[in-house]
Amino acid sequence: MDSTKEKNGNYKDDLLLRMGLNDNKAGMEGLDKDKINKIIMEATKGSRFYGNELKKEKQVNQRIENMMQQKAQITSQQLRKAQLQVDRYAMELEQSRDLNNTIVHIDMDAFYAAVEMRDNPELKDKPIAVGSMSMLSTSNYYARRFGVRAAMPGFIAKRLCPQLIIVPPNFDKYRAVSTEVKEILADYDPNFLAMSLDEAYLNITKHLQERQNWPEDKRKYFIKTGNPLENDKPRKEVNKLREHERSISPLLFDDSPPDMQSQGNPLQGNSDEEDNPQTLQNSIVFGTSAEEVVKEIRFRIEQKTTLTASAGIAPNTMLAKVCSDKNKPNGQYQVLPNRQAVMDFIKDLPIRKVSGIGKVTEKMLKALGIITCTELYQQRALLSLLFSETSWHHFLHISLGLGSTHLARTFSEISKAEEQYNLCQELCSELAQDLQKEGLKGRTVTIKLKNVNFEVKTRASTVSSVVSTTEEIFAIAKELLRTEIDADFPHPLRLRLMGVRLSSFPNEEDKRHQQRSIIGFLQAGNQSQSAPRCILENTDKDQFLKSLEMSHKKSFFDKKRSERKWSHQDTFKCEAVDKQSLQTSHSFQVLKKKMNENLETSENSNNSQIFTCPICFREQRSISLEAFNKHVDACLDGPSISGTSNMFSHSHASSTEVNKKENVYPSFSQSEKQDYETHQRNSEINFIELPETEDNPAKAESVDALSDKHSKEECASLPSKPFNIEKCCQNSSSTVSLEDIASLSRQESSQPYLQALVCPVCNLEQKTSDLTLFNVHVDVCLNKGIIQELRKDKVNLANQPRENTKSTDNSGRVQKTATKPKRPGLMTKYSASKKTKPNNSRHTLDVFFK
């Protein structure tokens, strides 16, 4: 939603600068900036609101003054030290740069206003805003020419534009439209992350991979024509026709830079001839590239809702968000997944464009002469001395063009026995349905439990006769679960994942059938027959992935700390029996087929494969696939849970050290690294940084903060506390000399990929030299397909804080509100401290979406 932060400056940000503002030419229609500012100031000056704004500004100015004083005291020696420290971290970040994901940010154009205009043709070609005289939520582009913006009070807007029509918000309607859009988005990423009614992130990496093999008719869409039979729909036919015309207009499809096509996207196989949608008479075929996918998404949104969306495509969320703004409205933009493209894009980007940089941060950085990301990077050493670690880490991420490469959703653990039983039952029900579809019955019920520390347990029970109904399966699963709950009593089981599996199918037909599935691969080593499995993760797999990604940078202790904290959210809505679920089901079939193909390939050529067990992360060299599967099953089913856990953690701790080694010896060959890592694994846990970190809570705190910054583009609060250089230097690894760092700096641009590893599951080359990341990939390949496809929205939606929650508290602090819904009567901070009278004309920019 367009809120206070809008492109050409924003309403509140400029409020205090309006007195002396000058630039800007007059628009064709509407007002020039001078005039706008004048009107706003006249309406504002002298008000209590204005007084408060002045007060707040003073505080910020004071902060800036303090900062400048601190800056004046910094010695050149301090600065040099800081530079080393920061550059070391920058190199770590650079090394972990992940360009393998394709993230899309979708943003509906002037959403509320667009909906109102769509449904009331009289509003077309008129300046409108949604909201009240007290506050506007959004305005259409016509009104924006008069300076009418979101977060502006309606009465001021009226002064700017007397003919402005203010429409009261109709959230039910917006929600309904939003649902329509989200149904489309789910086709491309069932785990998409909705930030509000009009904004969402998608990770289309997987979709792109699958799409490469799609026949044309799967990418073909018919253009809706003005069929009189559809006139019963509320929308006016005239709109449809007009929108249809626009759907294939250059505006929709010619919005990316010309160089985009030629540079090519590594994710796409057969690109060129398909890069432009082929428009036939009444249909349109989209290509297989990311750009084409996003065009398709936007086309479908427009066809379905007659509303337009803008989109950004990039290797991470931070960039994707900025991109979606670039060609707004009704446009898209891509930053190609290579470092140069990212850095070029970032180069002159004003920091204020980045999500998380608000007006205060902007102002403080501006005082240091920092406006663009390049300047942000240039001043990195200084920033590390003036800002908190959390903040400068965040800044460094931004200035390197880094951001989240996956869509983290957060969930709370499930630790109440009752909830666990309920969950279990639901999973059994789900499983029973799947079994029914497949016509299967089995004798062995297995539950899989993963606790908050990622320790995995599987417990199975085999009965004498086959079972298949919810009740039958649950009866067995419940007992297995009860045993586990009882075993930990009085401590609760703190679960983040639960899965139920049925196996031991009686006949060959079932066996053959199952062997063709992904599950067959997973279980082939353990049982001659394999099983459909229904897994629900109460934390998103991506979240898991995030944690693992982070792990190689974090000590054992830090990892454990962050693992402890998972707040709660899931939003993917599974619609009942409609087109949606059919498509989902279809995509599952595709996945299964693909996995099967990969399996065959792997089997044919597995003599020389090196597999990495996704559970213990140990490499299994030169073994057969069957043996590998046996190993995985042993890991999964093995009784030594703590052992598994240790290996898990240990492996990551080792990887951390490997990374350090890489820093020191960047020319390490892959085999040397593997040997090194093996050695580390075989040696004692002395690389787990537990004692050091425990003794040094400040560091633990900081590493957590770092993980926060990795995981999401968070707002950076700006304390005036200087960064403690001594402590930091002390904390840095003593094995890295300054010369090493210097030599590394020189190699900054050298090729980081030493050798490609081949994933044993998807059989695709993973261009990373980082074994941990590779293992993460394998793990995801193994689990994600099943989880994403079979996971249903079991989490009680009523318990969701709200859909656009984007934050996870994995900082180790006590979580206050994330998992439980606020009670309606609760006094909010705002109403308790400031609000003087109830606001009856309440309207918000975002609303719970369920």
Place this chain on the structure above:
DNA sequence: GCGGATCAC
């Protein structure tokens, strides 16, 4: 821990 500041929508 709590409350203020910041940020997002």
Place this chain on the structure above:
DNA sequence: TATGGTGATCCGC
């Protein structure tokens, strides 16, 4: 006439 509401994090106290 009149300048939102809510959730989240960070940080100072």
